[in-house]
Each structure stands twice: as C-alpha cells, then as structure tokens.
Amino acid sequence: MADHLGSVASEQVQPNGVDLTLDTVFKQVSPGRIGTDGKEIGEREEVAADDGVYRLPPGGYVVRYADRIRIPEGHIGFLYPRSSLLRNSCMLDTAVWDAGYEGRGEGLLEVYHDIELETGARIAQLVLAEADHEGTYDGSYHGENIE
Numbered sequence: 001m002a003d004h005l006g007s008v009a010s011e012q013v014q015p016n017g018v019d020l021t022l023d024t025v026f027k028q029v030s031p032g033r034i035g036t037d038g039k040e041i042g043e044r045e046e047v048a049a050d051d052g053v054y055r056l057p058p059g060g061y062v063v064r065y066a067d068r069i070r071i072p073e074g075h076i077g078f079l080y081p082r083s084s085l086l087r088n089s090c091m092l093d094t095a096v097w098d099a100g101y102e103g104r105g106e107g108l109l110e111v112y113h114d115i116e117l118e119t120g121a122r123i124a125q126l127v128l129a130e131a132d133h134e135g136t137y138d139g140s141y142h143g144e145n146i147e
Ligand SMILES: O=c1ccn([C@H]2C[C@H](O)[C@@H](COP(=O)(O)OP(=O)(O)OP(=O)(O)O)O2)c(=O)[nH]1
Pocket: 079, 093, 094, 095, 096, 097, 098, 099, 101, 104, 105, 106, 107, 137, 139, 140, 141
C-alpha cells in the first residue's frame, strides 16, 4: 500500500495502512456555507505552535496532513484516527478519499481534554480498499496544498 501513496517513511507503514502526520492546525474564524448551489469554506487562522508543538485546549480544529496522498484508481481511501488520540480524549473526523484524489488533505480534530501535538507526529492511519468507481476525483480539492 505504501508503494501506491508516494513518499512515506518506514515508521509510517502499518500492517494495514500508512500513518499520516500533522502539518498545521487551524482555528476557523468565520462561517462557511453549504448550499444547493455550491459551498464556501470559512476563513481560518493558523494556531500558534511553540517550537513545533501545538498546545491545544478543548475545541474544534481543522488539521492539515503533511503527507501528499494519491488514491490509486480501483481504490477508495478511509482515514481513521490513531487510537492514541482517542485514548487522549480526542477525535479526528474524516470523509471519503476518492479514487484519483491527490493532495495534502484536511480533517476535523475534536479536542475534549488539553493535548500537545507536535508537527510531524503521526495522528491518523489511511487504509485503502479495492472499489469500483465511475470516473476519478476531479473536484475542487484536487491538488490541494501541494506547492
Ligand atoms: O477527511 C477527509 C476526506 C477526504 N479528503 C479529501 C479526499 C477527497 O477525495 C477530497 C474531496 O472530498 P469530498 O468529495 O468529500 O469533498 P466535497 O465536500 O464533496 O467537495 P467537492 O465536491 O469539491 O469534491 O478531499 C480530505 O482531505 N479529508
């Protein structure tokens, strides 16, 4: 599976998937909108890190993963939080990763008890399943967060 996804370090390879690591934590500061005619993502501000460490009080945060992911054709991706996050009273909410998507994705981190997260720390695990599909992902997030 790691071969499908591009550059992942050996520490990120798990028996059934690869771990994704933390790049940036954001706090949303203005409303978004989801309508029948499209969507808008609210403004966000990067949370200040102290020497690469985010010290997060309870709340909801948008996190960006550091790893550039490409979901191969014939597959679907599912992302799960690392269980150590759950054991620390935090949850990572994620959606479907479509065949053909490429980018550095984002998710919602729910914090129920203060936690420290270091940039580059493994926070999630991506697994792939074989899946039929019609076409490949060509939506607004294709190629996101890739310099
Ligand atoms: O937790 C997740 C789940 C998916 N993705 C990536 C991969 C996925 O292929 C892409 C688009 O997700 P989705 O199809 O759910 O986006 P949307 O809200 O329907 O927007 P659009 O219609 O512009 O694609 O975002 C993430 O970054 N985080």
